[in-house]
Amino acid sequence: MRLLVAVNPSAAFGRNLAVGPAVVERLIAEGYEVQMLREANFELLRREAEQAFALGADGLIVVGGDGMVSLGVNLVAETGVPLGIVAAGTGNDLARALGLPFDDPAAGTDALVEALRRPPQAIDAARTRHGETTTWYAAVLSAGFDSVVNERANRMRRPRGPSRYTLALVAELATFKPRRYTITIDGVRREQRAMLVSVANGPSLGGGMRIVPHADLSDGLLDVFIVHPLSRLGLVAVFPKVYSGTHVDHPAVEFVQAKHVRIEADDISAYADGERLGPLPVDIELVPKAVSVFA
Template identity: 80%
Template structure:
């Protein structure tokens, strides 16, 4: 390498993709050391321990953070580096990998993802937006999507299921929830404009996809300084079943029940509803979401 070695913290999810990609973390570290980087590898027994160790390692000083895993690890990385200027690298080795998709990184080939990381480490970092969620007494950063409707309920059920392993678990959870799901009444305040409505689904997107490539907002831009609000108005179960496959392809945008809005600050209120952000549980509504332009530096 022509440049002097950088210090990198590499955080690895040992359960990435349900264990199928356990080899990836060691391969990343081995490659980075061979490329001349100073590497601190973090691999803990559970996610909370990993979060604490990673926070400590970043606080002690590093020139970059690399996360190995799926969107849970990407979420960890975003929350570690937001507003610090420390660049984030992602080696996608999970089931969803939506932030990797949005960044144009390999998302279904870990070996190619390692090569892409090495290539991007040589380039100047760039900035993407992130959203800051204020909930209860805490706050959480996200880079992809906040879900607060049918998709959040599906996520909740999928997280409780042990089988099947892999992306089909989300599909099965969706089919089970369809049997009883009803539209909820929401109050949405977007840049100060308040509206009350019933809806099947309310999402706030910074990235174009969630759930392993469901392109809910195909036109979303990670660096436009805006949040995209995606609303699905009340539908029958049969209509919702018909719309959902179109969401995977991103061809739902002209459906009469679908609405897109943009804003910089969004408040979502509803009774007995929960929110997920980048696949991680946030908790009960209400929540307030604000976009922070350029909050996250990413390699290349």
């Protein structure tokens, strides 16, 4: 079996530099033909991965966090080539959803080796259309308070680590107000104000925030998560519950299942699996069994 192993050199802010070479060494020892892909920055790595993948492979392994998973999903979607994940980032939400180790790269490598001995499994993925661009995601698209926090966190240079997201969240809470959305769910158009709108294929985003704890990667449906207008104090009260998934019964929280979703709003950008798509609108379509995974 010929495997491509794409390694993010800055995964977990550079704390896991040794993981990629260790994964490659282990796979070679297991008897696989391995090509390691590693570049100085993410854009160069994306280009190298696209070129190597076009030449053919029996599997693509990504080593890093959700950005690497996004790279992998966008390469393998609808190709039948399986994707393997060794979680070594700060979020690791698809690894969590697949039941893979998400905070121990050595255990993640062991799990990958075991998974390679079994037939891959198919999961759903979501295809987005944003302007002229098509992008796939496997976990969650966010387009509300959480995406505004992401925007702020990405502009911050300090601190280097997950606490940057927390600080950005606190800063946004001071001024955030409900936005006016137009959301079309399976052809039914609704206009409303909301604090947060996410479209989930998997249960969590942002490193374990279980926004849709009941989401299923292979049920053929998207889960639209809407938080209706709240006071800032109300948002402060409900937001921590998202980490444990205990927010689901809150009266301001709504879940709707769908196959097609369009989100429109001013001054909001969409993020898919943590990667910025750009300002709304965005169209989202669930594609059943679009991605094959070693898990």
